[in-house]
Amino acid sequence: MKVRLVDIAHxxxxxxxxxxxxxxxxxxxxxxxxLEREVTxxxxxxxxxxxxxxxxxxxxxxxxxxxxxxxxxxxxxxxTLSLKTDAQGKVYSTALxxxxxxxxxxxxxxxxxxxxx
Amino acid sequence: xxxxxRVAAGQGFWGDDLDAPRRQVEGGEIDYLMLDYLAEVxxxxxxxxxxxxxxxxxxxxxxxxxxxxxPAVTGRDVKVIANAGGVNPLACAAAVKAxxxxxxxxxxxxxxxxxxxxxxxxxxxxxxxxxxxxxxxGEPLSKVRDRVLSANAYIGSEPIVEALQGGAxxxxxxxxxxxxxxxxxxxxxxGWGTESWDLLxxxxxxxxxxxCGAQCSGGNCLHDWRSIPDLANVxxxxxxxxxxxxxxxxKHAHTGGRVSVPTVTEQLVYEMGDPHSYITPDVIAxxxxxxxxxxxxxxxxxxxxxxKPPTDKLKVSIAYRAGFKAVGSLVYAWPxxxxxxxxxxxxxxQRLERLGLRFDQILTEFVGASATHGxxxxxxxxxxxxxxxxxxxxxxxxxxxxxxxEIAPLVLNGPPSVTxxxxxxxxxxxxxxxxxxxxxxxxxxxxxxxxS
Numbered sequence: 001m002k003v004r005l006v007d008i009a010h011x012x013x014x015x016x017x018x019x020x021x022x023x024x025x026x027x028x029x030x031x032x033x034x035l036e037r038e039v040t041x042x043x044x045x046x047x048x049x050x051x052x053x054x055x056x057x058x059x060x061x062x063x064x065x066x067x068x069x070x071x072x073x074x075x076x077x078x079x080t081l082s083l084k085t086d087a088q089g090k091v092y093s094t095a096l097x098x099x100x101x102x103x104x105x106x107x108x109x110x111x112x113x114x115x116x117x
Numbered sequence: 118x119x120x121x122x123r124v125a126a127g128q129g130f131w132g133d134d135l136d137a138p139r140r141q142v143e144g145g146e147i148d149y150l151m152l153d154y155l156a157e158v159x160x161x162x163x164x165x166x167x168x169x170x171x172x173x174x175x176x177x178x179x180x181x182x183x184x185x186x187x188p189a190v191t192g193r194d195v196k197v198i199a200n201a202g203g204v205n206p207l208a209c210a211a212a213v214k215a216x217x218x219x220x221x222x223x224x225x226x227x228x229x230x231x232x233x234x235x236x237x238x239x240x241x242x243x244x245x246x247x248x249x250x251x252x253x254x255g256e257p258l259s260k261v262r263d264r265v266l267s268a269n270a271y272i273g274s275e276p277i278v279e280a281l282q283g284g285a286x287x288x289x290x291x292x293x294x295x296x297x298x299x300x301x302x303x304x305x306x307x308g309w310g311t312e313s314w315d316l317l318x319x320x321x322x323x324x325x326x327x328x329c330g331a332q333c334s335g336g337n338c339l340h341d342w343r344s345i346p347d348l349a350n351v352x353x354x355x356x357x358x359x360x361x362x363x364x365x366x367x368k369h370a371h372t373g374g375r376v377s378v379p380t381v382t383e384q385l386v387y388e389m390g391d392p393h394s395y396i397t398p399d400v401i402a403x404x405x406x407x408x409x410x411x412x413x414x415x416x417x418x419x420x421x422x423x424x425k426p427p428t429d430k431l432k433v434s435i436a437y438r439a440g441f442k443a444v445g446s447l448v449y450a451w452p453x454x455x456x457x458x459x460x461x462x463x464x465x466x467q468r469l470e471r472l473g474l475r476f477d478q479i480l481t482e483f484v485g486a487s488a489t490h491g492x493x494x495x496x497x498x499x500x501x502x503x504x505x506x507x508x509x510x511x512x513x514x515x516x517x518x519x520x521x522x523e524i525a526p527l528v529l530n531g532p533p534s535v536t537x538x539x540x541x542x543x544x545x546x547x548x549x550x551x552x553x554x555x556x557x558x559x560x561x562x563x564x565x566x567x568x569s
Contacts, residue, residue, distance in 0.1 A: 010339045010340040010379065011339060012337075012339065012383040012384070012386055013387075014387045014388035014389075015388065016388060016390060017253045017551070017553065018253065021388060021389050021390065023382075023383070023385075023386020023387065025340075025379070025382050025383065025386065050492055051492070059389075059391060059392050059393070060405075061386075061392050061405050063405055063408060064382050064385060064386070064407065065382075066382060066385075066386055068386055068389050068392055076478075076480060079157065079550060080158055080439070080548050080549055080550055081439060081550050083478060083480035083509075083510055084480065084482070084488075085488045085506065091490075094339070094489075094490070095490045098490065098493045
């Protein structure tokens, strides 16, 4: 079954130089493990293909039910050098929430996951 | 010793809500009002102002803020900590002193922290083997030395604590770290030791949570955003801290917004790097140790925070001139708005090419179709309008200037259904870029002065 991140998580993003960070936070504690398992660096790299020039790093914060992603080379130079509307990476958060993940029906039922519309 | 110290945030950046400081001192009991005015590029703007007039170079909004909170400072012993000094803390203090004289406020003791400004010492520092290499690219500062506008070390809580010990009830700093503005009064009130790493880290985390003002109390909050009440009257945050470093994030009664585990969590992850090492001049805080718990309506309890010793470096914020840019836009309407905008983009690029204009960078965005989410937004829709947003950047001011004349003609000689050009020709802007570097701590000597 397909599940959209926007239905199981919230997020906030910001910048440091040419790097955007996205903090991805599970809406329910029992959904954090799923994020940790499915929203890998590889998945996020693929998701943002064509949008960022550099590597993706991931840090886990189970205490906050959150993952922190660093998207390097995401801001067209960053800060005042960048010509982008989103030069400070403020809405990369919602771009990540567009991702869908595949979850087995049984697990989805157990976790009470909302199905992608 | 106070059992609980209340630090309230009244400003998250220079340009934030002018009325927030007053509402923070009038809305309920607080001990400290913390005002953060400085973002990365703010210092360079202030440096330019100081070049034009040596009595400027600080966040002038602060004088108005002080006027609005003066009765609380002189009458109720609320103390103010602000990095409003920018590149000229002494001039900022003089302006506040003049204000006190003008409105007849007695009992003001202004602590001024200086020593963060390294602009005058740059050449000597480089000569003595401090390369001030760019933390992101590794390039030495010599590459842009002749274009540097300002250079300031991010300083920690120590000089602010000193000012409070010296009897100051208003402390004005230059480039203090945002978090030190909150942590310093806690250190002062509770007598936390300089090696009490967990306590210092708790103060830093409290500072991080409230340093962006209402961004932790319902502002810019995605979680259940429709249900957040009365943002028009949003309550700015405050922390109620105990001597053991545990604290509650809350806001005044009868204000809008929301303080909840999700609103605080969103602020905690904002601009986060490696959560195990949130580096400050005083301590390294471990964000993976933070525990949050709901503690009643609009109250979140924070505990468990661990810290470790800091590095022997300070971060330096350097601003330098980095060429020019201009951004112009036009709006194309349905049907086929995106195709029309794309066609206009192609025409514009051909014309710039024909004119022989060279830029370091050209960026086209299609606002309404893909500007913020790129290809993730998909293409299977025909929006009512799309804004073509076209930007160029380069060292040659004349080329950027020439580009600004190429947008308007498209209205009559490009694709159809075009509008939204009433703003006129785009403005050429000088770029002031940010150069983050590190320097040995021992090099930076802060000074504290208390003016009555």
